[in-house]
Amino acid sequence: MNFSLILLLGLLSHLAIGIVTYDDHALYRIVPKNSESVDILRLLQKSESEKYDFWTFPRAAGMPVDILVSPQQKSFIEKLINENKMDYEILIENIQENIDEEARFNKNNLDDVADISWEIYNDLDTINNWLQKLAQRYPDIVTLLEGGKSYENRTILGVKVSYGSQNKNRGVWIDSNIHAREWISSATNTFLLNAILTSDDPVVRQIAESHDWYIFPVINPDGFVYSYTTDRLWRKNRSLPYGVDLNRNWDYKWNGDACTDISKQSDVYCGTAAFSEIETSSLANFISTIAEDLVLLLTFHSYSQFMIIPYGDSERHVDNYNVTYAAAVKAAESLAQRYGTQYSIGTAPELLYQAFGISMDWAKAQYQIPYVYTYELRDKGKYGFLLPTDQIIPTGLETLDSIITLLQEADKQLSSNY
Numbered sequence: 001m002n003f004s005l006i007l008l009l010g011l012l013s014h015l016a017i018g019i020v021t022y023d024d025h026a027l028y029r030i031v032p033k034n035s036e037s038v039d040i041l042r043l044l045q046k047s048e049s050e051k052y053d054f055w056t057f058p059r060a061a062g063m064p065v066d067i068l069v070s071p072q073q074k075s076f077i078e079k080l081i082n083e084n085k086m087d088y089e090i091l092i093e094n095i096q097e098n099i100d101e102e103a104r105f106n107k108n109n110l111d112d113v114a115d116i117s118w119e120i121y122n123d124l125d126t127i128n129n130w131l132q133k134l135a136q137r138y139p140d141i142v143t144l145l146e147g148g149k150s151y152e153n154r155t156i157l158g159v160k161v162s163y164g165s166q167n168k169n170r171g172v173w174i175d176s177n178i179h180a181r182e183w184i185s186s187a188t189n190t191f192l193l194n195a196i197l198t199s200d201d202p203v204v205r206q207i208a209e210s211h212d213w214y215i216f217p218v219i220n221p222d223g224f225v226y227s228y229t230t231d232r233l234w235r236k237n238r239s240l241p242y243g244v245d246l247n248r249n250w251d252y253k254w255n256g257d258a259c260t261d262i263s264k265q266s267d268v269y270c271g272t273a274a275f276s277e278i279e280t281s282s283l284a285n286f287i288s289t290i291a292e293d294l295v296l297l298l299t300f301h302s303y304s305q306f307m308i309i310p311y312g313d314s315e316r317h318v319d320n321y322n323v324t325y326a327a328a329v330k331a332a333e334s335l336a337q338r339y340g341t342q343y344s345i346g347t348a349p350e351l352l353y354q355a356f357g358i359s360m361d362w363a364k365a366q367y368q369i370p371y372v373y374t375y376e377l378r379d380k381g382k383y384g385f386l387l388p389t390d391q392i393i394p395t396g397l398e399t400l401d402s403i404i405t406l407l408q409e410a411d412k413q414l415s416s417n418y
């Protein structure tokens, strides 16, 4: 077969299944220098939200904003930058090259994977099959859980890991991939689950066996599959017509930013009502059955290297903010020890921007779970959502270090309360 025919067939196969491509889309890092420039970027994000893919959102003067810019958008964005005297750099020239490289690497190494691997990004079937195998392999310790359902009728699969009934009221919840494209989040979560079950480090064993673990690697399964098969940069669920940002759909200050007024095609569209989406409503039902047992709730996202404390809607702090903050500081120190990875700590309005209808705020407000955090995992924008696979294990190891410290701090605090 000649080369052009191969190319043509390759192109046709892409077209046939409608794969979304990002040829010559560049990732811009723009730094607004004053509040007027911040407002201009905010306006762009709000009014043209279906056109521009903001990887990080406008925050404050001096804080960078990462935007994926198509070839057609380049002249407008550069004009905007120049007219407002913003600084900028291009982090990635052609994002499609990164997507292709990741896909090639995953494909080439997929056949070698017996169960699951932390050298590639696993697809949903691999993750779910592995969870099922764990339940068979450790029948006294691992229980399969159905956390809920998805729009396309997939099961939101998770596991409970419990070494004994003495751990009641010492539950740890960790979910990931509520945002489809944030693949490092489920990779890190499954890495942690594996460590809990197989590590022979005595510190890990102590933490693992003295808590009940509720691990849900992919709570947006439809979006995750779609990000694997069709559009690597998909964020929302797949409910018709354009999907909903599941982390704007929880029943806590839902629509506080009037997000129902923005385009339904926006990446942060919050749905028609709180819990309008089956993923969030069914998961909330499930969480209500175990929430009283939870001491720690974590939800993994990427990227930016933040530990975010509730609440996202205002400057108001949670009642136990000082204790929560102090534990996070120690956890971030532990996390940094291994590779020097630096995390920032604070609430969403302090670190990022106000956010409404988010999952951790709902869990905190509804159930007063003592320790609640959102992790924004690696990196700080060099690769963004396309974090290279050789960073999965380091991210898993350092994140585990931080969670050990969090639980040690929680234990100290809880025992001092008696």
Ligand SMILES: [Zn+2]
Pocket (backbone or CB within 6 Å): 179, 182, 301, 302
């Ligand atoms: Zn996210």
